[in-house]
Amino acid sequence: MSTLPTALPTAQSEAPRPTRGRGSSMREWRLLDRIVLGAAWAAGLGLCLITGAIVLYMGVRGFQYLRPDLLVSRPLIAEDGSVSGGILDPLIGTAVLTAIGLVVALPLAVCSAAWIIEYGRPSWFARLVESAIEIVAGTPDIVIAIVGIAVFQLGVLAPLSSRSPTGVVTGTSFIAAGLTMSLIALPPIYTATRDGLQAVPAHMREAAFALGKTRIATIRRVLIPSVRSNIATGTTLGISRIVGDTAIVVIVLGETLRNEPLNSTPILGFLRGTGSTLTSYVFDNSPAGEGKAADKAYAAAFVLLMFVLLLNIVVGRISRRQAHSSGFQAGGGRT
Amino acid sequence: MDLPQVTSPLARLRQPWSDRRAELSLGAASLLVCLIVVGMVVFVAVHAWPTIEHNGGFAWLGSGGDLDSQLQRMFETGPHPAASAYHLRAWPVIYGTLLTTSIALLIALPLALLSSIFIVEFAPAALRRVMVPVVRLLASVPSVIYGLIGILVLVPFVGNHLITGAQKTSVQDTVELTGASLLVASVVLAVMITPIMVALISEALSGVPASWREGAMALGVHRLRATLAVSLKAIRPAIVAAAALACARALGEAIMIFMVSGSRSFTPNLDHGPLIFLYEPLRTLASVIVDNKEGFGGSPAVNSTLYAFGLLLLLSAIALSICSYLIKLPLRRYQLK
Numbered sequence: 016m017s018t019l020p021t022a023l024p025t026a027q028s029e030a031p032r033p034t035r036g037r038g039s040s041m042r043e044w045r046l047l048d049r050i051v052l053g054a055a056w057a058a059g060l061g062l063c064l065i066t067g068a069i070v071l072y073m074g075v076r077g078f079q080y081l082r083p084d085l086l087v088s089r090p091l092i093a094e095d096g097s098v099s100g101g102i103l104d105p106l107i108g109t110a111v112l113t114a115i116g117l118v119v120a121l122p123l124a125v126c127s128a129a130w131i132i133e134y135g136r137p138s139w140f141a142r143l144v145e146s147a148i149e150i151v152a153g154t155p156d157i158v159i160a161i162v163g164i165a166v167f168q169l170g171v172l173a174p175l176s177s178r179s180p181t182g183v184v185t186g187t188s189f190i191a192a193g194l195t196m197s198l199i200a201l202p203p204i205y206t207a208t209r210d211g212l213q214a215v216p217a218h219m220r221e222a223a224f225a226l227g228k229t230r231i232a233t234i235r236r237v238l239i240p241s242v243r244s245n246i247a248t249g250t251t252l253g254i255s256r257i258v259g260d261t262a263i264v265v266i267v268l269g270e271t272l273r274n275e276p277l278n279s280t281p282i283l284g285f286l287r288g289t290g291s292t293l294t295s296y297v298f299d300n301s302p303a304g305e306g307k308a309a310d311k312a313y314a315a316a317f318v319l320l321m322f323v324l325l326l327n328i329v330v331g332r333i334s335r336r337q338a339h340s341s342g343f344q345a346g347g348g349r350t
Numbered sequence: 351m352d353l354p355q356v357t358s359p360l361a362r363l364r365q366p367w368s369d370r371r372a373e374l375s376l377g378a379a380s381l382l383v384c385l386i387v388v389g390m391v392v393f394v395a396v397h398a399w400p401t402i403e404h405n406g407g408f409a410w411l412g413s414g415g416d417l418d419s420q421l422q423r424m425f426e427t428g429p430h431p432a433a434s435a436y437h438l439r440a441w442p443v444i445y446g447t448l449l450t451t452s453i454a455l456l457i458a459l460p461l462a463l464l465s466s467i468f469i470v471e472f473a474p475a476a477l478r479r480v481m482v483p484v485v486r487l488l489a490s491v492p493s494v495i496y497g498l499i500g501i502l503v504l505v506p507f508v509g510n511h512l513i514t515g516a517q518k519t520s521v522q523d524t525v526e527l528t529g530a531s532l533l534v535a536s537v538v539l540a541v542m543i544t545p546i547m548v549a550l551i552s553e554a555l556s557g558v559p560a561s562w563r564e565g566a567m568a569l570g571v572h573r574l575r576a577t578l579a580v581s582l583k584a585i586r587p588a589i590v591a592a593a594a595l596a597c598a599r600a601l602g603e604a605i606m607i608f609m610v611s612g613s614r615s616f617t618p619n620l621d622h623g624p625l626i627f628l629y630e631p632l633r634t635l636a637s638v639i640v641d642n643k644e645g646f647g648g649s650p651a652v653n654s655t656l657y658a659f660g661l662l663l664l665l666s667a668i669a670l671s672i673c674s675y676l677i678k679l680p681l682r683r684y685q686l687k
Contacts, residue, residue, distance in 0.1 A: 062481070158602065
C-alpha cells in the first residue's frame with residue numbers, strides 16, 4: 016500500500032519544468048475547477064473567520080463588562096426590575112449541575128461501553144443498547160428537558176424536587192436537572208470509551224488471561240486504565256455539553272435568578288431548590304428574557320465561552336498526547 | 351476457603367468479582383440505558399395522548415386558526431379542561447420548523463462540503479492544524495451564546511440596515527418587521543450545524559483509501575477532480591447521513607431560535623415577496639415549548655400540547671438517526687466507516 020502523501024503528485028509532475036510552484040499548475044485547470052477550489056478555500060477560511068469573530072467579539076464585550084467582583088457577588092434585582100449584582104449563583108449552579116450529571120453519567124457510560132465490548136452477548140441486546148445511545152445522542156435537549164420534568168413531577172419522586180406555594184410538585188430542582196443533564200453527557204463518554212476499548216490490541220487481553228486474570232479483573236486493572244485518556248476526552252466533551260446546555264436548565268432547574276434552597280436543610284435543601292446556571296443567566300438577561308441587562312448577559316456569556324474554550328483546549332491536549340504516545344503504554348502496569 | 355466474613359459493602363466491592371456477577375452488573379447498566387430511552391418515548395407519548403385523542407388522530411397537525419390564541423385559551427381552561435379545550439392546529443409552527451431547518455441545511459451543506467474538502471485535501475498543514483480545533487470549538491459554542499450574538503448584533507443589524515422603511519410599511523398591517531426573522535434564525539442555525547457536518551464528512555473523506563484517488567490521478571485528472579469524482583462519490587452515503595444528523599440538530603434547536611426568530615405565531619408569507627419573506631418572524635416547535643414552559647405545572651391542556659410538539663421532535667429525531675444508520679450501511683462494506 017502506498018503511503019505517499021496525496022499532496023505530492025501535482026507538484027512532482029511539474030518538477031522537470033521550471034515552475035513557480037503549485038500555482039502555475041492550477042492555472043491550467045478549467046475555470047469551473049478553479050472556482051470550486053476558490054470556494055473551498057473561502058469556505059474553510061470563512062469557518063475560521065466566523066469562529067474568530069465570535070471569540071473576539073465576546074472577548075471585547077467580556078473585557079468591557081466583566082469586573083472581578085462580579086464573580087464573587089450574588090445577583091440582585093433592582094427596583095426597576097432590571098438585574099444587577101454578580102454571577103456567583105449561576106457559577107455555583109453550573110458547577111453543581113455538572114457534578115451531579117457526571118456522577119451519574121460517567122459510571123453508566125463506562126459500564127455500558129465495557130459491557131458492549133467485553134461481553135456484548137446476546138448480540139441483539141448489544142445492538143439495542145448501541146441504538147438506544149444513538150437515539151439519546153440524537154434527541155434534542157428540549158425533548159430531554161420535557162421528559163425530565165415529566166419524570167420528576169411523578170408523585171414518587173416528589174422528595175427530589177421543589178413544590179410550588181400551593182404544594183404542587185413542580186419537578187424543578189438541582190437534583191432533577193442534574194439527573195436530566197446526565198442523559199446528554201452520556202453519549203460522548205460512552206462513544207469515547209467504546210472506541211478506546213475497541214482499539215486496545217487483543218494481545219493485552221490475552222496476556223492478562225494468560226496470567227490467570229478473570230475477565231472483570233482484566234477490565235478493571237488492564238483495560239480501563241489503558242483507555243483512561245479516552246474516558247477523559249469523553250468526560251470533557253460531556254462536561255462541555257452540560258455547561259453549555261440551556262433548555263434543560265430553563266425547564267427543569269426552574270430558572271430562578273438566585274439559587275433558592277427549598278428549606279434550611281444544609282445540602283439537601285439546596286439540591287431540592289431551584290436555581291440558575293450561566294446559560295440560563297445569559298438567556299434571562301438577554302432581550303429575550305426578563306432581566307433586560309445586556310451587559311450582565313455579555314459578562315456571563317464571556318465566562319461561559321471561556322469555560323468552553325478551556326474544555327476544548329483540554330480535549331485537544333489529551334488527544335494530542337494520545338497520538339504522540341506510541342500505541343498503548345502497556346496500560347495498567349499494576350497487573 | 352476460610353475467608354473472614356466481609357460485611358462492609360465497600361470492602362466487598364474490593365474483593366475480586368466473579369465474572370458472572372460482573373457481566374450481570376455491567377449488563378444492568380446497559381439495560382438501564384435502554385430502559386431510559388423506552389421510558390423517554392413512553393413518557394412523551396403518554397403526556398401527548400390527550401391532545402392526540404381530543405383532536406381526532408392527526409388533525410392537530412393541520413392548519414387553521416392562530417396558535418397563540420389557541421394556547422391562550424388553553425391556559426384559561428384551568429386544571430380540568432373539557433375535551434374541546436384541547437383544540438389545536440399546529441401547522442404554523444411545523445411549517446416554521448421545516449422552513450428554518452431546510453434553509454439552514456441549504457446554506458450549511460455546500461459550506462460543509464467545501465470546507466471538508468479544503469481541510470482534508472487542500473489546506474496547508476499549518477492551516478489544517480488550526481482548522482480542526484476551530485471546527486471543534488464552533489461545534490461546542492453553547493446555543494445561548496449564538497442566540498445572544500444573534501439578538502444583540504444580527505437582529506438589530508438586519509432591522510436597521512437591511513430592511514428598508516418601504517418594506518416595513520408594505521406589510522405593517524399584518525406583521526411588524528423588527529429584524530428578528532427567518533433570515534437571522536436560518537443563518538445562525540446554519541453556522542451551528544455546519545461544524546457537525548464538517549466533522550462527519552471530513553472524517554469519512556480522510557477514510558477514503560489514498561490509492562483510489564491516486565488511481566484517478568494516474569489517469570490524468572488533477573487533485574480536485576479526483577477528489578470530487580472519486581472520494582466524494584465514495585462517501586455519498588456519509589454525506590447524506592451527516593446531513594440527516596445535522597437536520598435532527600436543527601429541528602430541535604430551541605433556545606437560539608427562540609431568541610432570534612421573534613417567537614411570534616406568524617408564518618412567513620411568500621406572497622409578500624421573497625425578501626420580505628426572509629425578514630418575517632416565525633416560531634418553531636421547540637421554541638414554542640420554551641415560550642410556554644409555565645404550562646408544565648398548571649394547565650393540562652397546554653401541557654399536553656407541548657408534549658405533542660415534543661413527541662413530533664422526538665419521533666423525527668429517531669427517524670433521522672435510523673435513516674442515517676441505514677444510509678451508512680453500504681459504507682461498511684468498504685470499511686469506510
